[in-house]
Amino acid sequence: MSLVFKTLFTNKYSGVLLVLLLSKPLLAATPHTNECATLALTANNQQNQAITYQLLSHNNSAIDNNAYLDNSYQAVFIAPGQHSLKVRIWRAADYLNYQKDQDVNKQQALIKKAIEHQLLITVVADTHYQLLPINEQDATVFVLEKNLQKCQLDNSSMLVAKHQPLTTQMINSVSLPGDLTLRLYDLMGKLALENSSSIKGSVATSNIVPLRLMGGFGLIFDQGNDSNNNTMKVLTVHPFSVAHTLKLASGDVIVKVNNKSELTVKASPNQKFQHYVNRLAIGEVIEITVRRDNEELLLKGNYQPKILPESHYQINGIASVDSFDDKRCASLNRYFTGIKGYKIISHNGQSLSELYGNSAPARLSLSPGVHRFQAVFSPRPSSAINSRYSRTNDIAPRISGGSRVGEAGIKGLMLARTGSINGWFNDSTESSSSRNNRTTTGDFVLEPSTGRPLLNVTLNIEQAKQYKLMVVQQFTEPNRSFYQITSTGKSTDLDCDEVVLPAILPPLLTAQSLINHRSLTRTLQFELDQLLLAVTSYYQGRGINEGIVDIYREKKLDNKYGLIGKMTDYQAGYALLVKQVSSNSMASRAGLLVGDKILALNNSTFIDDKPREFLAGIAKLKADEVYTLLILRENKQRELVAAYQEKDFPAFYLSVDMSSVGQAQQALDRIHSSN
Known part of the structure; x- marks a missing residue:
């Protein structure tokens, strides 16, 4: 077993970064295009000291800086798109000594003086990027400077992007169930509050969550830190953990592990079990004997810790637009064309009647960026009225609309007594049709009907284009229909500065060129980890194991x-x-x-x-x-x-790199097979 692999398992309980486990250092990639940019590897810090950046990993794989250097030997070539980087920040003199000195102990001493940082950068072609470190709340983060500069790749190699930048298209993903959507909203609200209390003057929260191995076993013991407690009684089993996979349950008393009696030594339950877990290898067989309901059960399985995917989020949008282009805007026809008629009635969670009164324009003026729209069925004379609209290929979990059902007469009563039919109660996870047809229960799903559900659409809008939406195909299943929606955009000379009325609608968010990793409190980090595992598990269960899942949500009043x-x-x-x-x-x-x-x-x-x-x-x-x-x-x-x-x-955006899970699993499988 390698030193890195041994170190991995001595630090399981804190969650382990997988960067150094992923394959060998990547060879210099052969670019598929000549478009490129450059990223400087030198800078001056706030004390005006010369510093050097060492790239430890790129897109979760170890790399060699030298393979991507430009002719100045002070920058690397980098392709347009998104890049996840782990950077070690050196004082320039220390880095020179580190390279020259062959004494391992001295090298390790120098490494301890350096600072490591995780970041996500989105690159545009023909741009020179400069990372500048600043101290913020006792931590080092980067700000990004950029200058237009023609990039000439010649025969050099460059760092290939994780995925291509968003194109002008509808953004699609499998919808999440309502409980996960609500958990996401609730957590993003907590993260926004955490950010506002710790970062002065910030208008948005953003963070990158590194790829990690969840090495902890997933157990909390009753009186787990009491060294006088000799009973290893399980208090809590974390979902998506090794313990959960083995079917351990609250109330179980662990008697023996792998036929060894070492759990009887004098120590707290946490210490005894951690000592056992720290010596497990990936794929090793686990046998745990537990006492449950006065019977002994043997639980068997393999040690396969869950992998937390690389993810990043933005909350409440971003105040500044990262763009070198002029401030031209775009427009979108409110009315859908195609086989079904719909019209847009809200933008980023705000109704058009609030924005425009009773005179909403037929064409909306938009700033570039990601926009969320809601549309309602609007029958045309030539189109048949569809009595039920159900799921679509919405970009991500719906935040309003959807299936609702209530006891007959409630809608009229609510209107008569309150003048409102807004939903006040949580919907169940069943579809409207399944609830309407069931006869085996008398449960009330206490949410009044709100009429025809809304259609949610998310678009990434580019500058100087006119857009329209079209319903192009209908798929029918018993009691519900699915629609395929497309968007088209053609170039226009519309200039935002020339538009007075109607007002130009801002995006839900505009892309940040740089997202820093920020540490969270242990409680928030645990909640975020558990939610990411739940989201990942949901998508994997629906066959989504590759690519990047983007979830956008507008501001919402619950x-x-x-x-x-x-x-x-x-x-x-x-x-x-x-x-x-x-x-x-x-x-x-x-x-x-x-x-x-x-x-x-x-x-x-x-x-x-x-x-x-x-x-x-x-x-x-x-x-x-x-x-x-x-x-x-x-x-x-x-x-x-x-x-x-x-x-x-708050409005938020969450991006989950599903490919990173498979990439990490392949690396762990290779390590397991080599031992």
């Missing part, structure tokens, strides 16, 4: 209550039995738990076996208004007091 329940008898009247409470929802913040029976809202009880009074009562609440719930829990009546608070979720 006004769903987050409860699914069933009406039941209670004494001489009725109660609402809580069957599901969404995490971090208004229902959970009010203190409701599964199994509670809601007896009254603000002293208003149920008059029959329908939840109308509860729906209407919640709908009447205003922001920050205090309300009371009378509930029955464990056969005792309790009163819960809460404030009605909707949540503002």
